[in-house]
Amino acid sequence: MKILVTGGAGFIGSNVADALIAAGHDVAIVDNLATGSLANVNSSARFYEADIIDHQRLEEILDAERPDVVSHHAAQVNIRVSVARPLFDTSVNVLGTVSVLEASALAGVKRFIFVSSGGAVYGEPLVIPTTEDTPASPISAYGAAKLSGEHYCNVYRAVRGLPFVILRYANVYGPRQSPEGEAGVTSIFARLMLQRKPCTIFGDGSKTRDYVHVHDIAQANLLALDKGEFGVFNIATGRQVSDQQVFDSLAAAAGYTEPANYAPFRAGEVSRSALDCTRAREVLGWAPTINFDEGVASVVDYHRADLGLA
Ligand SMILES: NC(=O)c1ccc[n+]([C@@H]2O[C@H](COP(=O)([O-])OP(=O)(O)OC[C@H]3O[C@@H](n4cnc5c(N)ncnc54)[C@H](O)[C@@H]3O)[C@@H](O)[C@H]2O)c1
Structure with missing residues (x-):
């Protein structure tokens, strides 16, 4: 499959890109290197240094690549930054996500994998371990933005017929x-x-x-390529x-x-x-x-x- 990974120069996105390439997929990466590094980028992937908020550029990249799947990992990931600078967090995590969704719909993408945060969207959880059916009630701008991204996936399903899978990661750690x-x-x-x-x-x-290891996260991403359409999944221990x-x-x-x-x-x-x-x-x-x-x-x-x- 042809897969475009946003945030593929970052910690999780680069591990996911490596696993996709190892499984024989053709991978392109979009990343503005805000926190990611070129050293993480797999040499078999095509790399585009671009900001997801720059919608025109994103549209051009998606139009040239025409991926089957978009795996959206790019984000402002720091909860404290989201508390201190909620407008910046919203610009990357809400506007940026809508920008990637819009470009994906225009390019005829067959599956949009949205990376959400199970640690952030539920807020202070009422039930532990928390199931996907627990009402989401985030207490940080980061969590609110991730939940908003999930809602936009539903919107793009309804208005543009874009299939999605939502993965709510727990706390990811690893190399x-x-x-x-x-x-x-x-x-x-x-x-x-x-x-x-x-x-x-x-x-x-x-x-x-x-704490869920990034190796296990990468395996979940491989499975989400062709399973779980329109599902929301906790990826956790x-x-x-x-x-x-x-x-x-x-x-x-x-x-x-x-x-x-x-x-x-x-x-x-x-x-x-x-x-x-x-x-x-x-x-x-x-x-x-x-x-x-x-x-x-x-x-x-x-x-x-x-x-x-x-
Ligand atoms: N680390 C965790 O425990 C955890 C838990 C739940 C969800 N997530 C999600 O997983 C994804 C990856 O997180 P990570 O921990 O690997 O963080 P990371 O900071 O290593 O990766 C984020 C990547 O996105 C890129 N990026 C940031 N803003 C961008 C922009 N405007 N345009 C293009 N690229 C941009 C960064 O340069 C970086 O490479 C994020 O969506 C994050 O919210 C992470």
């Missing part, structure tokens, strides 16, 4: 995740620990997240891991012996999260395969090599 941003606590801690620097936990360490557990697992893998520092909890973040992935198992035939300790070891190995400590 290539940037330690620069706020989202990748495993990368941030792994790097600090390997450099023997202090690590700060925001809150008392009890905040939980559902169903298991809560606390910030303290993240710190302890990484410390064990990195041989770090210092205690954590603690700072006040940050606005816009939910206190507990884990997602039910039964629907993904039943409809897509997907299940997570990498447990947290195994996954954490892959993160430490990646950063050890990146820091030249291997």
